[in-house]
Amino acid sequence: xxxxxxxxxxxxxxxxxxxxxxxxxxxxxxxxxxxxxxxxxxxxxxxxxxxxxxxxxxxxxxxxxxxxxxxxx
Numbered sequence: 001x002x003x004x005x006x007x008x009x010x011x012x013x014x015x016x017x018x019x020x021x022x023x024x025x026x027x028x029x030x031x032x033x034x035x036x037x038x039x040x041x042x043x044x045x046x047x048x049x050x051x052x053x054x055x056x057x058x059x060x061x062x063x064x065x066x067x068x069x070x071x072x073x
Contacts, residue, residue: 008044011034011036011044012044012047012048013071014034015030015034015041015044015045015048016048016053016054016064018030018033018034019048019054019062019063019064020064023063024057024061024062024063025061025062025063026060026061026062027041027042027045027060027061027062028060030045030062045062052065052067053065053067053069
């Protein structure tokens with residue numbers, strides 16, 4: 001895998017774990033935590049949402065779904 005792809009996948013995994021740990025978070029919470037642009041956060045959230053791992057119950061807020069996953073290190 002390319003280093004950029006590996007970095008992106010690690011960031012998405014970290015983002016998922018952050019949301020899981022904090023319950024419901026805002027897009028701005030994620031921007032502040034990860035120090036990346038809102039557009040990059042939105043792209044990563046789209047990946048998580050496409051895989052049914054997060055949902056946005058209200059605009060700009062995100063929470064995890066009940067989908068069970070197996071985490072690897």
